[in-house]
Amino acid sequence: MVWFETILVVLTLLTGVIWLLDKLFFAKRRAARDGLLDEEPVLVDYSRAFFPVLALVLVLRSFVAEPYKIPSSSMMxxxxxxxxxxxxxxxxxxxxxxxxxxxxxxxxxxxxDVVVFKPPFDPNNNWIKRIIGLPGDRITFQGNTVYINGQALAYQTLGTYSGRGLPYGVDQASELEEQLPGRPHKVLEALDRFSGEGEWVVPAGHYFVMGDNRDNSEDSRLWPTTHFLPEENLRGKAFLIWLNCEGWFCKDGFDASRIGHGIQ
Structure with missing residues (x-):
């Protein structure tokens, strides 16, 4: 979230500036005044201790990898x-x-690609969906089938979904493998909640995104102000599940079997 990033940046800059100013000016003045280095002020001591840690977290989180928690069922x-x-x-x-x-x-x-992004109508939060349409594509969704530039995607029925996590009000859903070019992946269909038909042409610099839980996903098909994700709103590419834990302190369950799964 934006507030966490802002706090992290401010604390990193603040501790770094305090530590640097003391090292360049105030420590020398204390030594010149007393002939030796006095004990550091508490604020300087804390800044010197926390700045390297905060700086490392900021660099890793901003430029290498960032953790997120999945809050909804839209990518089941x-x-x-x-x-x-x-x-x-x-x-x-x-x-x-x-x-x-x-x-x-x-x-x-x-x-x-499964991407994390800030939706254009909700810039303070991060969402996750799958890129279906690239700039210039004509995307059609009709009869629970995705068409890309007029070509219907093929689907292989795998059966009734038997895993956990179905949203409230959905007793069962069909599990299929969608043959997206270069990236086949599983999707869910809950036919009693079918919605989102239409046709869209993706403009330059934008993408069309959909959830894998096709009938329980607020995605490009249903967005209120624009159906497209601007490139500048992308946060990164999801690639690994490193933990599964529901509720505070895992009170609602811990699933070790999901640790280390790549995201396809």
């Missing part, structure tokens, strides 16, 4: 509520913390 069956994931922060270019401004271009999103 591949991501469950309570999954803690890692997001590659340099896959699509290095970005500044807080304002998310890209300053080094590295790569571009590919069809099928």
């Amino acid at each position: 069956p591949n991501l469950l509520i309570g999954d803690f994931i890692l997001v590659n922060k340099f896959a699509y270019g290095l970005r500044l913390p807080i304002n998310n401004q890209k300053f080094i271009a590295v790569g571009e999103p590919k069809r099928g």
